[in-house]
Amino acid sequence: MNAFDLKSPILSLVEITKKFPGVIALNKVNFDVRAGEVHALLGENGAGKSTLMKVLAGKHQPNGGKIILGGEEQVFENPKQAKKSGIVLIHQEQSLVPGLSVAENIFLGSLPKKWGNRVDWKTLHAESTKILQRLKCSFSSRDLVSGLSIAKKQMVEIARALVFTPKVVVFDEPTASLTDHEKPVLYDIINTLREQGVAIVYISHRMDEIFHLSQRISVLRDGEYNGTLDTVDTNEDEVTRLMIGRSLELDHASKPKEFGENMLEVRHLTVDGVFEDVSFHVRKGEIVGMYGLVGAGRSEVAETLFGLRRPSAGDILLEGKVEHITSSHEAVARGIALVPEDRKDQGLILGMNCRDNMTLAGLRTVSSMGFMRAGTEKAVYDKYQQAMKIKTPGWRQKVGNLSGGNQQKIVIGKWLHTHPKLLILDEPTRGIDVGSKAEIHALIKELARSGYAVLVISSDMPEVLGVSNRIIAMYDGKVTAEFDGDSVTEDALVQAITGQYVSGSSEPEHQATA
Known part of the structure; x- marks a missing residue:
């Protein structure tokens, strides 16, 4: 003292x-x-x-x-x-x-x-x-x-x-x-x-x-x-x-267990000087966590999948077909959605109202002959506002006035409106309170049960352990290990993301294949 x-x-x-x-x-x-x-x-x-x-x-x-x-x-x-x-x-x-x-x-x-x-x-x-x-x-x-x-x-x-x-x-x-x-x-x-x-x-x-x-x-x-x-x-x-007003416990048992065929397969993906030889897959109905320290290359992998970076080598396959994605527009057209790490700069237009932010990624669905259909826009907003329990005085409220948790729900709703096949969430609960975090975790699990393939990138170990069926560990631009989400230990995860993991350890489900 x-x-x-x-x-x-x-x-x-x-x-x-x-x-x-x-x-x-x-x-x-x-x-x-x-x-x-x-x-x-x-x-x-x-x-x-x-x-x-x-x-x-x-x-x-x-x-x-x-x-x-x-x-x-x-x-x-x-x-x-x-x-x-x-x-x-x-x-x-x-x-x-x-x-x-x-x-x-x-x-x-x-x-x-x-x-x-x-x-x-x-x-x-x-x-x-x-x-x-x-x-x-x-x-x-x-x-x-x-x-x-x-x-x-x-x-x-x-x-x-x-x-x-x-x-x-x-x-x-x-x-x-x-x-x-x-x-x-x-x-x-x-x-x-x-x-x-x-x-x-x-x-x-x-x-x-x-x-x-x-x-x-x-x-x-x-x-x-x-x-x-x-x-x-x-x-x-x-x-x-x-x-x-209540206690919170992370419900590990509620994670989806049934998976379909591969929605995404990444083979030897490389962006020179950023990450190299990254391989993994995500199945329909599965939540794959990508865990590592800031700078490990996780966000950069997501940006490459979304067409924001050009790969130097490797392949991206969607439902078994090799795709050459060169822009975010092409990614969206192929059913990929990215909820970015920085929601304020990359996910929202803070001076715009909630309704217009919600429909921003799917303007073609709410417009006709170049004119916006206000009723359709409002219907889209109402659907996701109710489904995700977004707290706001009304659709006219500027999204910059909302809390962090409600802003994040707007971003997620915006991308769900595009009906993606693969949903990538980069630090989905950064700066969000425990109540909103639990709601977003429940939403992620429900989306997976509905058939979405979900890739969750996070620096929060309890989050990765709580939502993931499998966990991909990255260190210094490389995949170091792959773990079963239900049996992995915290020590094994820490070793994998700090470069200490040794091939042949009995703890990982298997070492990630190159």
């Missing part, structure tokens, strides 16, 4: 209320955090967590309530005022400028200057390099953000917070895009900030992180405060009940 664990909070949010058109996002919510404390803020997607923190950071103006910082009431009209007062928000939705360098993004709005009000580029890159070294980043301060992976962009977001001397730092799903190598670095940074007396608000759906890092846990439910617990005195089941 450190010297900053005091009873009186450094920050208090008192009866905060925030209304949007058609919805009360926050209803008299109370929350506080102490200096040197990690206070976890939990709740389902749409519970109001991110909205509450955006009110704190000056991005949203509350309709009622008070913000008290250091004993004084504050009114933040914009993020710049909040940051100047010591409030730093590390966004779940990355807010970087792709066309600028890493250094320019880190110091955006506060670039070091020299004589004549010119940017001091030498100081800018020197200071940025220090921060990147502290975060153990492998990329340069001069690299363009547009060329970075999602995980590396998240590290740039975190680096921004370290430029200032903050009083309160809000981490909103900070590890959703980080690799297992990067997470311990983040934990060290958080502990260092605690030792310096910084108050940490930590939002995450990962219970292991919450119980590892936090001292207290507060729960929001449907925009209202639902209680605070001392971390040492509670458990995952109690926290889950506070969040969703």
